[in-house]
Amino acid sequence: MKNKIKVYRxxxxxxxxxxxxxxxxxxxxxxxxxxxxxxxxxxxxxxMARYFNVTIEDIFEYGL
Amino acid sequence: MKRNTFYIxxxxxxxxxxxxxxxxxxxxxxxxxxxxxxxxxxxxxxARRKIEDVIDDERSVLITQKxxxxxxxxxxxxxxxxxxxSAAWGLGAPMIPPHxxxxxxxxxxxxxxxxxxxxxxxxLGLMILLYVGFRxxxxxxxxxxxxxxx
Numbered sequence: 001m002k003n004k005i006k007v008y009r010x011x012x013x014x015x016x017x018x019x020x021x022x023x024x025x026x027x028x029x030x031x032x033x034x035x036x037x038x039x040x041x042x043x044x045x046x047x048m049a050r051y052f053n054v055t056i057e058d059i060f061e062y063g064l
Numbered sequence: 065m066k067r068n069t070f071y072i073x074x075x076x077x078x079x080x081x082x083x084x085x086x087x088x089x090x091x092x093x094x095x096x097x098x099x100x101x102x103x104x105x106x107x108x109x110x111a112r113r114k115i116e117d118v119i120d121d122e123r124s125v126l127i128t129q130k131x132x133x134x135x136x137x138x139x140x141x142x143x144x145x146x147x148x149x150s151a152a153w154g155l156g157a158p159m160i161p162p163h164x165x166x167x168x169x170x171x172x173x174x175x176x177x178x179x180x181x182x183x184x185x186x187x188l189g190l191m192i193l194l195y196v197g198f199r200x201x202x203x204x205x206x207x208x209x210x211x212x213x214x
Contacts (some may be wrong), residue, residue: 016212025121032123032207041122 001039002061005030008052023047065114073111077104077146131198139191148189 009019016034019035020027025044032038040048084100112119174182179209203209 026119026124028208029121029123029211031210031212034212035207035210036124037207037210038123044122057207 002036003033003064004059004061005048006034008059012052017049023051044046065111065116067117067119069116070111070115074108077107080104123206127199127202127208130202131195134198135191135195138194142190143187146183 003054005019014022016027016030020030023030023044029038029040033040045056045060049059052059081097081100081104085097088095088097
């Protein structure tokens, strides 16, 4: 699954650590999601979307 | 509590456990190490809950679950195999066929309970090794040690 977290993070001038703290996860989790090593749960994906005030589809793209 | 403080407490508890084990052997009182072990685990459990940094999230839970599952899948086969062998031995079959059996070397006479304890510790050691191995494998798969420039 592709995602644009890095882009949204840059747009909001956030470090991985800051985003992780705000979402209640570890920095390694944000890094793993950004690098495509880990697909977040639906709940975390929703929390991310709400955090950036966008839809899930704006951040995540499911590619076959 | 910071995570490093927890690691210091962890080290101290391990040292205390080693001391308690030595005392147990010296005084021939197994209760000392048994009580000390339960206390040690309780202290570590309580200390872990006091850590303020985020240490568990959904990714770490997933890694732990997968590692535990794989460990269990292998461990029960090993445990069952050894148990079957022990049962066969207990029912009269020799563990090693008589003509293969080497001359017994001079060893410590541990007795039945001692041998059982050592075997249980070896199995526990195997379980820990399997778990640590699988945990490292899945941690690597889910990007635990990746690093990135910010």
